[in-house]
Each structure stands twice: as structure tokens, then as C-alpha cells.
Amino acid sequence: MSEGNNINIAACFVxxxxxxxxxxxxxxxxxxxLYKAYNLLQAGTEFYSGLEINLKNNFQINVQNLSKYxxxxxxxxxxxxxxxxxSQSVAQFGVIGF
Numbered sequence: 255m256s257e258g259n260n261i262n263i264a265a266c267f268v269x270x271x272x273x274x275x276x277x278x279x280x281x282x283x284x285x286x287x288l289y290k291a292y293n294l295l296q297a298g299t300e301f302y303s304g305l306e307i308n309l310k311n312n313f314q315i316n317v318q319n320l321s322k323y324x325x326x327x328x329x330x331x332x333x334x335x336x337x338x339x340x341s342q343s344v345a346q347f348g349v350i351g352f
Contacts, residue, residue: 263305266319266326267291280307281314308333316351319344328352 268291269275278289278297289297298307304327309315319326327343328350342350 263300263326264291264294266321266324267294268320276318276320279314279316280309283310283312304329314352316349318349319346322346326350 267276267278275291278294280287280289280297287297294305298305300306307315315328317326317328325343325345326348327341329338330340330352331338340352342352344350
């Protein structure tokens with residue numbers, strides 16, 4: 255996800271007094287998976303820089319931030335060159351899709 259200080263990413267997905275919990279949705283070629291706060295680490299590996307998810311060339315990803323205090327970022331880099339393809343951050347209730 256993004257550079258900077260990584261706090262447990264699940265904090266952006268948990269239920270708040272303002273509504274239901276949210277999900278990380280990934281369509282990776284012919285596979286589809288919906289991740290909740292409790293199984294986010296099944297999507298990838300969490301590093302100090304964030305949750306890293308290896309995806310194929312043809313994918314869709316959607317995420318919504320529920321945290322009142324945290325920002326969630328989505329950063330997409332080319333696998334071999336590391337070149338930044340896309341970057342966006344959102345605060346509470348913000349949605350990122352790519």
C-alpha cells in the first residue's frame with residue numbers, strides 16, 4: 255500500500271459507530287476474493303511499508319477506509335521495474351478503485 259508509517263491495515267476496515275465494516279475486493283484475472291478485517295493478511299504480506307499484494311496483469315481492486323483517524327493508500331507498482339503506476343490516498347469513508 256503506501257510509504258510512510260504503517261499501522262495495522264485492519265484498523266481501516268473495522269466496524270465503527272458510523273456503520274458496518276468494509277472489505278478489500280480483488281478480481282485477479284479469473285479469480286475473485288473479498289477480504290474482511292480479520293483475513294486481510296491472506297491477500298498478501300504485511301511489511302513496515304504496508305500490505306503488499308502480488309497481482310497478475312489483469313486485475314481490479316477496491317477498498318474503502320472507515321477509520322476516522324487513519325489514511326489508507328493504494329500504490330500500484332510494476333512488478334519487475336518497481337515503477338509507480340498509480341497512487342491514491344483517502345480519509346474516512348473514502349473509496350479507492352483501480
